[in-house]
Amino acid sequence: MPRCRAARAERYRRRMRDPMKVLVVGGGPAGMSAALHACELGAQVTLLEADQVGGTSLNRGPAPVRTLARAARLARDWGSWTRFGLEGAPPVPNLAALQGNAARVARYAHERKHLAEHLRASGIDLVEGTGVVRFADDHAIQADDGHVWTADRVIIAVGGRAAALPVPGGELASTYDDLLTLKALPEHAVIIGGADTGCQIASILGDFGIRVTVFEATPALLASADPDVSAGMRSAFEARGLTIHTGTLVERLEKHASRITVTYRGPNGSDRVIGDAVFAAIGWPANIETLGLERAGVAAGRGGLVVDEYLRTNVEHIFAAGDVTGHYKLVQTARSEGRIAGRNAVLGPVQRADYEIIPTGSFTDPEYGQVGLTEPAAALNGEVVSAVARYDDLVRPVVDGRPDGFCKLLVDRSHRSVVGAHVLGEYSAEIVQVAAAMMAAGMTIEQIAGLSYAFPTVTEAIGMAAQNICRQLDLGGFPQVWSELDVSQEKTARLP
Numbered sequence: 001m002p003r004c005r006a007a008r009a010e011r012y013r014r015r016m017r018d019p020m021k022v023l024v025v026g027g028g029p030a031g032m033s034a035a036l037h038a039c040e041l042g043a044q045v046t047l048l049e050a051d052q053v054g055g056t057s058l059n060r061g062p063a064p065v066r067t068l069a070r071a072a073r074l075a076r077d078w079g080s081w082t083r084f085g086l087e088g089a090p091p092v093p094n095l096a097a098l099q100g101n102a103a104r105v106a107r108y109a110h111e112r113k114h115l116a117e118h119l120r121a122s123g124i125d126l127v128e129g130t131g132v133v134r135f136a137d138d139h140a141i142q143a144d145d146g147h148v149w150t151a152d153r154v155i156i157a158v159g160g161r162a163a164a165l166p167v168p169g170g171e172l173a174s175t176y177d178d179l180l181t182l183k184a185l186p187e188h189a190v191i192i193g194g195a196d197t198g199c200q201i202a203s204i205l206g207d208f209g210i211r212v213t214v215f216e217a218t219p220a221l222l223a224s225a226d227p228d229v230s231a232g233m234r235s236a237f238e239a240r241g242l243t244i245h246t247g248t249l250v251e252r253l254e255k256h257a258s259r260i261t262v263t264y265r266g267p268n269g270s271d272r273v274i275g276d277a278v279f280a281a282i283g284w285p286a287n288i289e290t291l292g293l294e295r296a297g298v299a300a301g302r303g304g305l306v307v308d309e310y311l312r313t314n315v316e317h318i319f320a321a322g323d324v325t326g327h328y329k330l331v332q333t334a335r336s337e338g339r340i341a342g343r344n345a346v347l348g349p350v351q352r353a354d355y356e357i358i359p360t361g362s363f364t365d366p367e368y369g370q371v372g373l374t375e376p377a378a379a380l381n382g383e384v385v386s387a388v389a390r391y392d393d394l395v396r397p398v399v400d401g402r403p404d405g406f407c408k409l410l411v412d413r414s415h416r417s418v419v420g421a422h423v424l425g426e427y428s429a430e431i432v433q434v435a436a437a438m439m440a441a442g443m444t445i446e447q448i449a450g451l452s453y454a455f456p457t458v459t460e461a462i463g464m465a466a467q468n469i470c471r472q473l474d475l476g477g478f479p480q481v482w483s484e485l486d487v488s489q490e491k492t493a494r495l496p
């Protein structure tokens, strides 16, 4: 056996004889992934979860909220029935049934996938319902009932929570979580914060026919998205009758009988609106205040726990993964950080966290998705060529009755590789996932342009945008599409 393989085998045997003890705190996607990987590498792993494994992702956030969003879309689709030659009364939302279905999906991972049993069968000592645990010292974690667990390595994966609204009356605001327990649908909902969560709540309530007003502090909705997606989302929301105030800060909330008065200051000064429910979606701070970090000497910054590229905190045997690091607050990054932290905790610093290709997608109406850089960010790195394929140039979105949307590709001129893809419209997350695979494979734009795309699909938009870029780069052989030929006077002004 070659010498390094023999040494590896010996290290493995040693780990098996005297396994390293690893404590993982938090059982969301980051903690579960960290625990499974550390266990796979031979560590003796204990996973402590305050409540129930699954975390925000399965129990409260994406899974149940997207289920509500799906119901909202079904209600929305009624609006296009007549175009398809269908007749019937509009669907009436039954709030209790909607919430019951969202709860069913939240339970699915537990009842059908047997999440806890799976972790235990993998060899993990899973302790659920610990309540909020904290450091006793840098090798020990304790619960309120006095129980103490010790370990050689600790991985913190406690996630985050919806930020409280820091204005007078802020406690009157609900959060995304309250959608699942509302007693009645409001007539007028006010949403504070116009990023991913705020737009998701606004979109669901808007699709149920509720009057919606959104306040966002920065000049744009979805401020971190590509500017074309931000602008397109605003136009689409406004076209559906939602009222959007950007560059506007909410200053106070006051309760008057069953309604809430919202005082805000925007570009035109101060004003007020009255809502029946107010939802705050103004950020997602890490759950670190109650961790007793000072007893372990672990440093935190504004965004969460401070970690190096190996996901180590300033205390070498304490790692962190997922939302608690404040890097990207997404399930996919939580999972990959968990895997890397689990690996590095057991093997030492062998793998760096890598954030180069992270596809993300929303479930708003319209959906949006992104991978790689936005156009302004890409332009800082070199010369970029961009092209937009409009959904109404494709057959599938027209067949589906959802022809508003676009796919924008950004390509580095010198390497001819994709540096970003941005989609607004149906199936956007699925499309950016394909673009992400192309980026990971290092495909050139002419290879992407020359691929066969199943017909009729929305993913054909990638090929269409790629062909446009090839024409701009004089790579030849790709004819123009009808909207580029400009034979029609009819323009859809909303799209870039």
Ligand SMILES: Cc1cc2nc3c(=O)[nH]c(=O)nc-3n(C[C@H](O)[C@H](O)[C@H](O)COP(=O)(O)OP(=O)(O)OC[C@H]3O[C@@H](n4cnc5c(N)ncnc54)[C@H](O)[C@@H]3O)c2cc1C
Residues within 6 Å of the ligand: 025, 026, 027, 028, 029, 030, 031, 048, 049, 050, 051, 052, 053, 054, 055, 056, 057, 058, 060, 061, 062, 065, 130, 131, 132, 133, 134, 157, 158, 159, 160, 176, 197, 200, 287, 290, 291, 321, 322, 323, 324, 328, 329, 330, 331, 332, 334, 361, 362
């Ligand atoms: C409404 C909404 C929609 C979202 N939609 C998407 C989406 O579509 N796609 C996407 O990628 N991401 C989405 N996210 C983000 C995603 O949910 C998070 O990024 C992801 O859950 C982070 O995983 P995590 O393991 O770091 O934390 P979490 O999933 O929050 O898990 C942390 C766990 O730690 C436990 N815990 C906390 N403190 C302690 C303690 N002191 N002791 C013991 N246990 C503790 C908690 O009970 C929890 O189970 C959404 C979030 C929200 C709110």
Ligand SMILES: NC(=O)c1ccc[n+]([C@@H]2O[C@H](COP(=O)([O-])OP(=O)(O)OC[C@H]3O[C@@H](n4cnc5c(N)ncnc54)[C@H](O)[C@@H]3O)[C@@H](O)[C@H]2O)c1
Residues within 6 Å of the ligand: 192, 193, 194, 195, 196, 197, 198, 200, 215, 216, 217, 218, 223, 248, 249, 250, 281, 282, 283, 284, 328, 329, 330, 360, 361, 362, 363
């Ligand atoms: N992929 C998805 O579908 C999805 C969905 C929900 C959340 N998430 C993730 O969860 C994390 C949290 O998202 P989020 O949207 O809850 O928070 P966020 O921090 O991303 O955005 C908060 C928004 O609220 C605005 N804001 C803050 N204070 C305000 C005030 N007083 N008045 C008006 N506006 C104010 C901010 O300018 C910002 O745009 C994000 O990282 C996001 O990626 C993802």
